[in-house]
Amino acid sequence: MDRPSHSKTLTEIAAEADISLSTVSKVLNGRGDVAAETRQRVSGLLRRHGYRPAAQRGFGVIDLLIGELHSPWAAELVSGSVKAAGRDGMSVVVSTLGSGRELAEWRRATNNRGTDGVLIVGNLSRETILHVLAGTNTPTVVIDPNEEPDASFLRSVGTTNHQGGALAARHLLEFGHRRIAVLAGPSDVWACRARADGVVTELAQAGFPLDRRFHRHGELNPAAGRRVAAELLSEPDPPTAIIAANDGQAFGVLQALTERGLRAPDHLSVIGYDDVPVATWSAPPLTTVRQPLAAMAGAAYRMLGLGADGGFGEVRHLEIAASLVVRDSTGPPRLGRWET
Amino acid sequence: MDRPSHSKTLTEIAAEADISLSTVSKVLNGRGDVAAETRQRVSGLLRRHGYRPAAQRGFGVIDLLIGELHSPWAAELVSGSVKAAGRDGMSVVVSTLGSGRELAEWRRATNNRGTDGVLIVGNLSRETILHVLAGTNTPTVVIDPNEEPDASFLRSVGTTNHQGGALAARHLLEFGHRRIAVLAGPSDVWACRARADGVVTELAQAGFPLDRRFHRHGELNPAAGRRVAAELLSEPDPPTAIIAANDGQAFGVLQALTERGLRAPDHLSVIGYDDVPVATWSAPPLTTVRQPLAAMAGAAYRMLGLGADGGFGEVRHLEIAASLVVRDSTGPPRLGRWET
DNA sequence: CTGAAAGCGCTTACAG
């Protein structure tokens, strides 16, 4: 494979169009001083031979920067951006940016090969995001930022987190649950706060305000879900349902149940958040609030404004609706206390 | 960001080295007719200004082609190649190649931007792999090919599948299991056949040959695991352990248990294959045969021979050892039949 | 081995 090789030289194209090389070059570079008719004729010819106007002549590559790739959550974002970019013939370079060394490697690589746009996944540290933004004037969009996004400063894609939390709460209320626990994520993650707020508001509005003892926090992984669920299940009157901050936590809650010989939804209803593909793998399959992660990545790509149609180049912030996916980990509460 | 811009022109470098432009150009292009001393002096200067010898002047990009990105298995391969390539300052373009349209998109993209190497994930169809190989003379390595790899024809990375199967069988035998079932993958997937053969051989050697009724096949997903486990659990004398063909299937087996109010390992021991990150998410956490997927992708990258050290450019086929990861889904068999 | 010179593909200031 060789560097993008054009089938013909500009000189040959000039001959074909029966026009001077100079004019062909001017058309290619979008200069103004060319007759409209000439421009049209020549630019068609150019395109046919694989040349594109200088303004549109990109690298054909965007970068997706992500903290780590091991979570199913991350994989969905990769998948969504690859699909969206592929439709425009753009390639997606995936880089992990967990350490300072990786940031330096990425800098070096993009200096060599160039990039037409950068998608930053919000689970990267604020510091890393600032570093990336500072060093480039390439269009950049943050996916699911950890902090409340300041649209004057950075462009971002999110989901309706507050509504997502409300959706989960309403689902449990409809089943008749009254003793509902919230396992919120880390309190410094903005999206997690918004989700928990959605739950709290919905419960209060329904007339069953959240019991303070049932408002917990934990990291976004199974270990935290398992630990907090174990604590809650040891309470004198445990909750009948738990709303977790992501699917990983919800899997941990199911582990805690299994360890005690209990199961969902008989002894405890469990709701996750994200709807990663493995949410269907749990026993029982997980009821969860769906964040359309692939669609979010696709929207972020379009906000780069690289497609032929310009995409959503003007949009500063965009929010996609969350929705409830009901599977088998939720059901009506048992009356009274369950026999162990 | 601009196309790789060199700080100085060759003419300026020639002046700096007090030598003619011609000679500088010859050094850059690796011509033979330059004095060793001159070459050394000039080539150092060139490198310092961001030029590299024509032979080494790549695109700084490799391609990873994969069938789909939703499985945790796929995500690990992405992660491994990104890490390995990053160390050489190379970028990894990830593309899904599920449909013919996607293949065409990828062709177009690589024609534009170029690529220094291609990693193909073996779960792509043989036809797709052949198409990709036919259209390029870029170094190409297949990761975990579905068919027995013919080293004269394609280069590949695999794991010791037969040994992996044996490992799983031995682990169960040591716990005292005698009624062991094998849920093999699709019989046209070479790696799956090898794994099942490993189990069969190990059991036979131990003097407890596999009961034919306990040799099943199924797709590599939870639904298949759940269905086959349900069948096996309905047998008059069910197995005490199941060896699944991948972690997804094993999750399905755990679902079937939960549905019946049973659990692993009390009523049935379950072993997966792969050790994807979510293997720790199940209830209980999954005992599984570890395929070092990230290491496989890293090795495949090195077989492209792009690094400064040449990597494993000469290797045609490379096999990495599988290993057993014992967690909580396996244990000694219950004596007699369990009460439901 | 070296480098002056011709040449290639492209851009651009400028005369018409």
Next chain:
DNA sequence: CTGAAAGCGCTTACAG
């Protein structure tokens, strides 16, 4: 608006 001409950065055949 057009294109002849100068020029730029690089490569290469060839004389020494």
